[in-house]
Amino acid sequence: MALKEKEEEEEEEEENKDDDDEDDSDDKHKDSTENDEDKNQKTRIYNSETETMNKRLRGKRGGFLALREMEVRAKMKLVLLSALVAVALADTAPYRPPPPLPLPPTAPPAPSYRAPVPSYSAPQPVSPPKYDFSWNVKDDYSGNDYGHQEGRDGYNTQGSYYVQLPDGRLQEVTYTVNGDSGFVAQVNYQAPCRRRHYISRPKGRAATSPRRTPGPDMALKLVLLSALVAAALADTAPYRPPPPPPPPTYSAPAPSYRAPAPSYSAPTPSYSAPQPVSPPKYDFTWNVKDDYSGNDYGHQEGRDGYDTQGSYYVQLPDGRLQEVTYTVNGDSGFVAQVNYQGEAQYPTQQGYGSAPSYQAPAPAYQQPRPSYA
Numbered sequence: 001m002a003l004k005e006k007e008e009e010e011e012e013e014e015e016n017k018d019d020d021d022e023d024d025s026d027d028k029h030k031d032s033t034e035n036d037e038d039k040n041q042k043t044r045i046y047n048s049e050t051e052t053m054n055k056r057l058r059g060k061r062g063g064f065l066a067l068r069e070m071e072v073r074a075k076m077k078l079v080l081l082s083a084l085v086a087v088a089l090a091d092t093a094p095y096r097p098p099p100p101l102p103l104p105p106t107a108p109p110a111p112s113y114r115a116p117v118p119s120y121s122a123p124q125p126v127s128p129p130k131y132d133f134s135w136n137v138k139d140d141y142s143g144n145d146y147g148h149q150e151g152r153d154g155y156n157t158q159g160s161y162y163v164q165l166p167d168g169r170l171q172e173v174t175y176t177v178n179g180d181s182g183f184v185a186q187v188n189y190q191a192p193c194r195r196r197h198y199i200s201r202p203k204g205r206a207a208t209s210p211r212r213t214p215g216p217d218m219a220l221k222l223v224l225l226s227a228l229v230a231a232a233l234a235d236t237a238p239y240r241p242p243p244p245p246p247p248p249t250y251s252a253p254a255p256s257y258r259a260p261a262p263s264y265s266a267p268t269p270s271y272s273a274p275q276p277v278s279p280p281k282y283d284f285t286w287n288v289k290d291d292y293s294g295n296d297y298g299h300q301e302g303r304d305g306y307d308t309q310g311s312y313y314v315q316l317p318d319g320r321l322q323e324v325t326y327t328v329n330g331d332s333g334f335v336a337q338v339n340y341q342g343e344a345q346y347p348t349q350q351g352y353g354s355a356p357s358y359q360a361p362a363p364a365y366q367q368p369r370p371s372y373a
Helices: 002-091 216-236
Strands: 130-139 144-153 156-164 170-178 184-190 281-290 295-304 307-315 321-329 335-341
Touching: 002 216
Parallel strands: none
Antiparallel strands: 130 144, 144 156, 156 170, 170 184, 281 295, 295 307, 307 321, 321 335
């Protein structure tokens, strides 16, 4: 009996315990329901407050976005201006002319025989060369505008020439030649002023709607990238020389100045004189005898190779006959011997009309030139 009572008591305790657990679960369910309602109410309050705050921020953000858009547009203008400046600098870069072409040989073709070495030295110039000249052409109708000026003093030569190019630039070449330095030229271009046109934005367009705009870092990157691309294109673009100016369609005016006579001797030729095919050989003679005028003179000469012999004579007014005999043998030079025949006579004047009052006419013929066989 004691065991059975004890079992009954344990069953009652277990039932009571189950009832207590059910009561606790009901209480917990009620508490959770109340907590959910409180949370929903707090959420609604938070959402309404958040919406109010967002409305206030939208008004402030609209003005901020408008300022931000203006700043981005200013940076984009800076990008375009940098690209235009880079292109302008690339266009005005100094032109590097190609190396000059080799000059054609000025010496004549080599003869099939060997020329003898000259046995004399070339004469030195009397004074160093010195000159100065200048000319230009400017025609508004055809657009031609070019000129040239040069001055030389001894071995120092300086000058320049210019031409107006069709693209509006003025090309000027300044050159110097000092001794053996060669032709040293420097090319310059003078570009005209170019005006930039700016387009104003209509007043009706305003940045009211918020848009996504690039940040300042992206704008700076665009600036650097545009400058690098423009510099690369300017460096790798091949040079296209401007077309030559059209030839003038009018006759050049006659110069109003006289060219100065050169004050220097001809330069020494840089080549040897060709040897004649055969040695020179000739013989000539001529004379004049006029009893009316009293003229009596003549000349004869013969040459065979480097040996030349000849003579000339003339009847002098005093009655004597002057005869000059000369020879030229190789490098001996002109060797002359003068002889006189007769005695000088000075007749006395016999009064008015005895002596003729006229002068002998000058001979109207020219001395014949020697002909080489």
